[in-house]
Amino acid sequence: MLLSEIADYLSSVKELTAWEVTQLKRCAYQLYTVFQDVENIREVTSEEFQVKVYLTYERDGQSFLGESSFVLTGDDLLGPKIKSALEMARLIANQPFSLPVPGPVYPTIETFDTKVAVDPAYYLEHIRKYLITFSSPGIRLSSSEIFIAEITYNLLNSNGLSASRRETEIMLDFVFLAKNKDKEGEIECLKRCRLYDDLNMAPTLNQYAAYARDMLTAEPAPTGLYDVIFAEEALDTFLNYFIAQAGGQAAYQGWSQFKENEPILSNTKGERLTLISDPFLPGSMKSKSFDENGLPPEKVLVVENNIFRNRTANKRYADYLGIKPTGDFANVVVSPGDYSLKDLMSPAPVLHLLKFSTFEPNPVTGAFSGEIRVGYLIDGDKRVPIKGGSISGTMSKAMQEIYFSQETTKRAAYSGPLAIKVCNVNVAGR
Amino acid sequence: MGAIVATSFLLLAIACPLSIMVIMIKTLKFLLADLVFDMEKKVPYASALAMETEGEKVTVETHEQKAESLPPQRGVVFTVFTGRHFMEAATNDLRPEMLKKTAQDLVKKAEDLIRYDGPVIDPGEITDQEFYVQRQIKNEDIPLAQKIDLCRSCKDRVERADKRITSALCQYLFVRTRELFVNRHKKLYQDMKRTQAVAFVVMCDGERASELHTGHAYQGGYEHAALPEEKLDKLITDCARILYAERLNPGHYDCIFSPAFAGMFAHEAFGHGMETDMFLKHRAKGAEYINKQVASPLVNMFDSPALPGQAASFFFDHEGQPASETQIIENGILKSGLTDLNSALCLNIRRTANGRRESFSNKIYARMTNTYFGPGKNSLEEMLKDISFGYLLEHPSNGMEDPKGWGIQLEGYYAEEICNGQLTGKVYSPVIVTGSVPELLGSITMVGDKIEISGLGMCGKGHKEWVKVTDGGPYLRLKARLG
Numbered sequence: 001m002l003l004s005e006i007a008d009y010l011s012s013v014k015e016l017t018a019w020e021v022t023q024l025k026r027c028a029y030q031l032y033t034v035f036q037d038v039e040n041i042r043e044v045t046s047e048e049f050q051v052k053v054y055l056t057y058e059r060d061g062q063s064f065l066g067e068s069s070f071v072l073t074g075d076d077l078l079g080p081k082i083k084s085a086l087e088m089a090r091l092i093a094n095q096p097f098s099l100p101v102p103g104p105v106y107p108t109i110e111t112f113d114t115k116v117a118v119d120p121a122y123y124l125e126h127i128r129k130y131l132i133t134f135s136s137p138g139i140r141l142s143s144s145e146i147f148i149a150e151i152t153y154n155l156l157n158s159n160g161l162s163a164s165r166r167e168t169e170i171m172l173d174f175v176f177l178a179k180n181k182d183k184e185g186e187i188e189c190l191k192r193c194r195l196y197d198d199l200n201m202a203p204t205l206n207q208y209a210a211y212a213r214d215m216l217t218a219e220p221a222p223t224g225l226y227d228v229i230f231a232e233e234a235l236d237t238f239l240n241y242f243i244a245q246a247g248g249q250a251a252y253q254g255w256s257q258f259k260e261n262e263p264i265l266s267n268t269k270g271e272r273l274t275l276i277s278d279p280f281l282p283g284s285m286k287s288k289s290f291d292e293n294g295l296p297p298e299k300v301l302v303v304e305n306n307i308f309r310n311r312t313a314n315k316r317y318a319d320y321l322g323i324k325p326t327g328d329f330a331n332v333v334v335s336p337g338d339y340s341l342k343d344l345m346s347p348a349p350v351l352h353l354l355k356f357s358t359f360e361p362n363p364v365t366g367a368f369s370g371e372i373r374v375g376y377l378i379d380g381d382k383r384v385p386i387k388g389g390s391i392s393g394t395m396s397k398a399m400q401e402i403y404f405s406q407e408t409t410k411r412a413a414y415s416g417p418l419a420i421k422v423c424n425v426n427v428a429g430r
Numbered sequence: 431m432g433a434i435v436a437t438s439f440l441l442l443a444i445a446c447p448l449s450i451m452v453i454m455i456k457t458l459k460f461l462l463a464d465l466v467f468d469m470e471k472k473v474p475y476a477s478a479l480a481m482e483t484e485g486e487k488v489t490v491e492t493h494e495q496k497a498e499s500l501p502p503q504r505g506v507v508f509t510v511f512t513g514r515h516f517m518e519a520a521t522n523d524l525r526p527e528m529l530k531k532t533a534q535d536l537v538k539k540a541e542d543l544i545r546y547d548g549p550v551i552d553p554g555e556i557t558d559q560e561f562y563v564q565r566q567i568k569n570e571d572i573p574l575a576q577k578i579d580l581c582r583s584c585k586d587r588v589e590r591a592d593k594r595i596t597s598a599l600c601q602y603l604f605v606r607t608r609e610l611f612v613n614r615h616k617k618l619y620q621d622m623k624r625t626q627a628v629a630f631v632v633m634c635d636g637e638r639a640s641e642l643h644t645g646h647a648y649q650g651g652y653e654h655a656a657l658p659e660e661k662l663d664k665l666i667t668d669c670a671r672i673l674y675a676e677r678l679n680p681g682h683y684d685c686i687f688s689p690a691f692a693g694m695f696a697h698e699a700f701g702h703g704m705e706t707d708m709f710l711k712h713r714a715k716g717a718e719y720i721n722k723q724v725a726s727p728l729v730n731m732f733d734s735p736a737l738p739g740q741a742a743s744f745f746f747d748h749e750g751q752p753a754s755e756t757q758i759i760e761n762g763i764l765k766s767g768l769t770d771l772n773s774a775l776c777l778n779i780r781r782t783a784n785g786r787r788e789s790f791s792n793k794i795y796a797r798m799t800n801t802y803f804g805p806g807k808n809s810l811e812e813m814l815k816d817i818s819f820g821y822l823l824e825h826p827s828n829g830m831e832d833p834k835g836w837g838i839q840l841e842g843y844y845a846e847e848i849c850n851g852q853l854t855g856k857v858y859s860p861v862i863v864t865g866s867v868p869e870l871l872g873s874i875t876m877v878g879d880k881i882e883i884s885g886l887g888m889c890g891k892g893h894k895e896w897v898k899v900t901d902g903g904p905y906l907r908l909k910a911r912l913g
Contacts, residue, residue, distance in 0.1 A: 028791070030793065032793060034710055034711055034776075035711075037514070037515065038514070038515045039515055039516065039772065040515060040516040040517065040518060040772075040793055041515070041516075041517045041518070041539075042517070042518040042519070042520065042793060043518070043519050043520070043536075044519075044520040044521070044790075044791040045520075045521050045522075045523070046505065046520075046521065046522040046791060047522065047523070048501075048522070050501070067496075068496075068497055068498050068499075069498045069499070070498070070499040071499070071501040071502055073502055073504055073505075073522050074504065074522055074523055074524045074525070075524065075525065076502075081499070084499065085498075085499070087574055088486075088497035088498065088499075088574055089497075091497060091574055091575050091578050092495045092496065092497055092578075093495060094494055094495060142711045142712055142713055143711040143713075173892060175711065175713060177712055177713075184712075184834065185834065185835065186713055186834045186835075188892065190892070190893060223680060252493055253491070253492065253493050253494075253596075253597050253632075254492070254493070254596040254597055254632075254634075255596055255597055255632050255634065255639065257637070257639070357830035357832070357839060358828065358830060362641070364632055364639050364640075364641045365639045365640060365641065367859075367860050369841055369860060369862050369913075371830055371837070371839035371864065373832075387835070387837075388835075388837050388864070389864060390839060390862055390864050390913055392677075392860070392862055392913055396637075426677075426680075426913075428680040428862065428864065428911070428913030429864075
C-alpha cells in the first residue's frame with residue numbers, strides 16, 4: 001500500500017470534509033544481556049498508516065464535527081476501514097476545527113543521527129562492549145537493554161499539506177548490582193536520546209556505579225518538613241502539573257486553574273518560575289519539525305516570573321479557545337536562578353533527591369508523592385545516602401518557596417537549572 | 431521494578447473486518463508450521479507467534495466525544511534458540527513471501543552462532559487446539575449509536591449528580607486478541623474478547639479539585655458494557671469526600687485494605703519480586719526465600735491466567751505454555767516463582783504460564799496475570815470491631831516495589847477514619863503506604879472471606895512493556911505506615 005494511494009482514495013470519498021494520513025515506518029534493533037551474556041537479539045520492522053477522517057454537518061442550526069480514526073497495516077483493506085470510520089464519525093458531535101493548509105516552513109532540527117542509522121548493529125555492539133568492560137569497585141552489571149530505532153513520518157492532509165521527518169531513537173536501560181560484606185543493592189538507569197553522543201556513556205556509568213555503592217549504606221529518609229533539592233531524574237517530570245495546567249485541553253475541559261497574566265502560585269517566596277516550551281532543542285526527545293497536524297511547532301513563553309503568559313495548544317484546542325496554535329508542550333526549558341548548587345545546600349539539613357520510583361504529579365489537583373530511590377541528606381559537610389521513604393504534597397502549596405540553581409543541565413526533554421529547591425516539603429520516612 | 435496503573439483509559443474495538451483476519455490466522459497456522467520446520471533444520475529450536483489485537487473505544491465526556499477503532503497490533507515474531515541465547519525477528523508485513531524471508535534472514539544470522547552443547551528446549555506435548563472466549567452478547571451486533579448512547583447517558587447521570595462536577599467521562603472499550611503459537615509440536619490458537627467500562631469524574635470547588643475513577647473489565651462481550659448504578663453512586667460520593675479531604679498525620683496505624691487495595695498490595699509485594707527473570711539477574715531477594723516464611727500464616731497468594739472470565743486470563747502464554755494456577759505463597763511460606771521460558775531454562779525450574787510480551791514487536795518477559803490473595807474467614811465487621819483508631823484504605827492509584835530491597839510503596843486516593851470500631855465518614859487524601867514487604871505481610875491479622883478482582887490494571891516492567899493484568903483479594907487487616 002502506498003501513501004499516495006490512500007490519499008487518492010480518501011479524496012474520492014465525497015462525504016468526508018477533511019482527512020489526515022500519517023505513514024509511520026519503524027526499524028528497530030534491540031540487544032538484551034544478562035550479566036556478560038547476550039540473552040536476546042531482536043530486529044523489528046513495521047509500517048503503518050494512521051488515518052483520521054472528519055465530516056461536518058448541521059443540526060438545529062449548529063455546526064458539528066464528526067470524526068474518527070483508524071490504522072492500516074499490511075494488507076488491510078481500506079474500503080471496510082473507511083466505511084466503519086464513517087459510521088463512527090456520523091455519530092460524533094464535536095466542536096469543529098480546521099486542519100492546516102500548505103505553506104508552513106518547517107525548521108531543521110537535529111533529531112537524526114546518521115552514523116547510528118547507517119550501522120545500528122555496530123552501535124548495539126559498541127554500547128554492549130562499553131557496558132560489559134566497565135569496571136568499578138564493588139559493581140557488577142546485572143542486565144542491560146539497548147534499543148536503536150529509525151523512524152520516518154510522512155504526513156498528508158486533505159488541504160494538500162505534506163510534511164516529512166526522520167528521527168533516530170536510542171534507549172539504554174541497565175542495572176548495576178553493588179555488594180559489600182553485609183549487603184547487596186541495585187540501581188537502574190534508563191536513558192533515552194536521539195543522538196549517540198548524548199548517551200555520555202562514561203560519565204553515566206560512573207555516576208550510576210557511585211549511586212549503587214552509596215545505596216549499600218543508605219538509610220530511609222527522615223520524617224518531617226524538609227527543604228528538598230530536586231535534581232537529575234527527579235527533574236524529568238517535576239513540572240508536569242504546570243505543563244498540563246498550561247495546555248489547551250485543560251482550559252477547554254474546564255480544569256485549568258491558570259488564568260492569563262495572573263500568578264500561577266500565590267504568596268511565593270524565593271525565586272520565580274519562568275517556563276518555556278521549546279520544540280527546537282537539538283537532539284531532545286520532544287523536538288520535532290511538525291506536530292500531529294503538520295504545523296511547525298512554536299517556542300512559547302508559558303510562565304514568566306510566576307505569571308502565566310501563554311497557553312500551549314495544538315490546532316484543535318487552539319481553534320476551540322480562539323488562540324494561536326503552538327503545538328503541544330515540547331521540551332521543558334526553565335530559566336536558571338541566582339544561587340549556586342552549593343548555596344542551595346544551606347541552611348542544613350537539606351534533602352538532595354535524584355531519583356524516585358515514580359514522580360508524576362496529578363495534572364488536575366497537583367497532588368504528588370514519590371518514593372525515594374536515590375537521595376542524600378546534606379547536613380553541613382555530612383552527606384548521608386537516602387533510600388526509601390517518600391515526599392508528598394500538592395504543587396501549589398509545596399512550591400510557595402522555590403529556588404533555582406545557576407548551574408544548568410540538559411536532559412532528554414529538559415533544559416534548565418541543575419537543581420530546583422523546594423522548601424518545607426512533607427517527608428515521611430523512618 | 432514495575433508499576434501498576436489502575437487508570438487505563440485503554441483501547442477498544444469496533445466493527446472490524448473480522449472475517450478477513452480469521453481466514454488469515456488459519457492460513458498462517460500451516461505457513462508458520464512449515465517455516466518453523468524449515469528453521470529447525472538449521473537451529474536447535476524455533477517457534478512463531480502471530481498476534482493481533484484490535485477493537486473499538488467509545489468515549490463521551492463533558493466537552494468531547496470519540497468513537498474509534500483501536501490501533502491494530504498485528505504481526506508475527508519468529509524466535510530461534512542458538513543453544514546459547516535467543517534471537518528474534520518481527521514484522522507486521524504478513525504476506526507469505528515476506529514472512530518466509532523474515533524467517534530465512536533470521537536463521538542466516540543465527541547459523542554461525544549455533545552451539546549444540548547448550549540447554550535443550552522441550553517443545554511440549556504434540557497438540558493442535560483452538561480456544562475461544564465465549565460471550566453472551568456479541569459486541570459487533572450492537573449498533574455503534576447504542577454504545578454512544580450508553581456512554582452518554584452514563585456521563586449525563588454522573589454530571590447531573592453534583593453541581594461541583596466540572597468534567598465527567600464514560601468510556602466503553604472492547605478488545606479482541608487473537609494469538610497463534612506454533613513450534614515443532616504445538617499449534618495453538620486463542621481468540622479472546624474483553625469488555626471494559628470506565629467512569630471518571632473531576633470536581634472543583636473554588637481552589638480545590640479532586641478526581642476519581644471507577645470501572646470494571648471482564649472477558650466476554652457487551653453484557654459487561656454498563657457500569658452498575660451503585661458503582662457510579664460510590665464514585666460521586668467518594669470524589670466529593672476527597673474534594674474536602676485533609677492530609678493525614680504520618681504514622682503507624684491499624685489499617686484495613688479494601689479488596690482493590692489488597693490487590694495492588696499483592697501485585698507489588700510478591701508479584702514483580704517473583705518474576706523469575708528477576709531471579710536470573712540477581713535482582714530479586716525472593717530467590718533466596720523459597721520455602722521460607724515471608725508472611726503471616728494467614729496469607730495465601732496466587733497468580734492464575736486460568737481464572738474464568740477475568741480480564742488477564744488466557745489459555746496459553748506467548749511461549750505456548752498452557753494456563754494454570756501458581757501458588758506463590760502458601761500459609762505464609764514463599765513457594766513458587768512466575769517463569770518465562772528463558773529463566774526456567776537457565777534456572778532449571780518449573781515452567782509456569784507467565785511468558786508474555788506487550789506485542790509482537792516486544793520481547794518476552796516473565797509477567798504476572800491475575801494476581802490475588804486467597805480468602806480467609808473474617809467479615810469486614812469483625813475486622814472493624816476492635817480497632818480503636820485506624821483507617822480503611824480504598825481507591826488505589828499506583829504502587830511500586832523494589833524486589834531487591836523489599837521496599838514497597840502503595841498510593842491511593844482515599845483513607846476513611848475508623849474510630850472505636852466504626853467508620854466515621856472522615857476522609858483523608860491522598861494516602862501513601864510505605865514499608866517493607868515482609869513487615870507488611872507479616873502484620874496481617876485478619877483475612878476477609880470474599881475475593882474481589884479489579885480488572886482495570888495495566889502493568890509495566892521497568893517503566894515500559896505494558897501488559898494487561900488484574901489483581902485482587904479479600905479485605906485485609908494489618909498494620910501499616912501511612913503518609
